[in-house]
Amino acid sequence: MEKCEAKVWYIRPQKKNAVLENPKQLGISYTGAFPIYKDEYNFTDFKGLIAFNGTTLRASEQSKWYPIIYDVKKDQQLEQVTFDITVESKNAVQIFVNGDLPKAGPLANFRSATPLAPMLFIGDYKVQQTANALFLNTNMNKAQLAVFEKEIAEIKAYYNKVLAIPYDTKNIFIEHTAIEKFNKGRTWGFASYPSIAIAGGNLGETIDEVNKKFKDSTDYPFYAHEIAHYYFGNVLQPNSTLFWFFLESTAEYLSIKASEAKFGKTYGDIYFKNATNNLRKFKAVPLNKVTEINQIGGTYRYSYGPLILRGLEQIIGEKRTFSFLKQCLNTKGKPTDYAFFKECALQSGISQKEWNAFEKQFIESENVTALIKY
Numbered sequence: 001m002e003k004c005e006a007k008v009w010y011i012r013p014q015k016k017n018a019v020l021e022n023p024k025q026l027g028i029s030y031t032g033a034f035p036i037y038k039d040e041y042n043f044t045d046f047k048g049l050i051a052f053n054g055t056t057l058r059a060s061e062q063s064k065w066y067p068i069i070y071d072v073k074k075d076q077q078l079e080q081v082t083f084d085i086t087v088e089s090k091n092a093v094q095i096f097v098n099g100d101l102p103k104a105g106p107l108a109n110f111r112s113a114t115p116l117a118p119m120l121f122i123g124d125y126k127v128q129q130t131a132n133a134l135f136l137n138t139n140m141n142k143a144q145l146a147v148f149e150k151e152i153a154e155i156k157a158y159y160n161k162v163l164a165i166p167y168d169t170k171n172i173f174i175e176h177t178a179i180e181k182f183n184k185g186r187t188w189g190f191a192s193y194p195s196i197a198i199a200g201g202n203l204g205e206t207i208d209e210v211n212k213k214f215k216d217s218t219d220y221p222f223y224a225h226e227i228a229h230y231y232f233g234n235v236l237q238p239n240s241t242l243f244w245f246f247l248e249s250t251a252e253y254l255s256i257k258a259s260e261a262k263f264g265k266t267y268g269d270i271y272f273k274n275a276t277n278n279l280r281k282f283k284a285v286p287l288n289k290v291t292e293i294n295q296i297g298g299t300y301r302y303s304y305g306p307l308i309l310r311g312l313e314q315i316i317g318e319k320r321t322f323s324f325l326k327q328c329l330n331t332k333g334k335p336t337d338y339a340f341f342k343e344c345a346l347q348s349g350i351s352q353k354e355w356n357a358f359e360k361q362f363i364e365s366e367n368v369t370a371l372i373k374y
């Protein structure tokens, strides 16, 4: 077994209730060998894993590659931070820390005056550039880059229209070899605003240059989901009991809406038909009974949660559902628990009567699939 060593400091005030001054500088060094995954023995990859594939290293904020500040009083992790970091990696040709630009290795300094999640991407890779994005480790031609950029711009314009918050920041798209070979050809991705990382794909090959669109119709909803994390993930930074609902179910619901705008309402009909069929036997802990974040598991957050938002849409309509989502985005600094859900709903103009109907049908029920219309 190969071994990784990291030094970790726990810093606590000496006396109870004393206020601790943060240290001005911290040093973190990783030594020894970290496992390189490139065979079939590794079954999993996710945002929280430090992924070495032999060519690149990827470490998001969720992997805790640097000390994460934890606010004990509010029970919140502060993943978005301002920073001034020097990264040294002996054989690195390029180093990138989310929030700054990629720089030549093996030693470079990175800063961000805006609080962001400092994801790390190191290795021997090329950087491609367009007017609105940077592409790390891709190999696209000009036409492919233009089509890719057009599709992303369309998604951003749609969200700006319905949520009234522009998304002007340039994105960084990261392509890297998957470390999980269990399902051949599997690709997956995640967002650490404004970066979107895709594991296992070749971005250039996803583009239909003749018809100027993604070849595969599932790519548009995929990017729409990741782009939606700017809103639910960055503008609103979920925490507390409904963390996963406000992070993933909202992003997935918005991705369905963006895809309906692109492909027509039949997109949503097919989506909800499949989702309800797959979830007939699913048993959900009602959102008003969730006491800890992991009661909203993977299926709940990605597949079942969007049905709850669809239920709200069935009662108050699409436009007012967007007003509710806008209200969530504009309510700062509150724990995203059930009280937050209700407060934002009522403040967005949903009447007590409508809320009661929604709560009774779509929250208190352990399975809403029979109620979803398509």
Ligand SMILES: [Zn+2]
Residues within 6 Å of the ligand: 225, 226, 229, 247, 248, 251
């Ligand atoms: Zn997501």
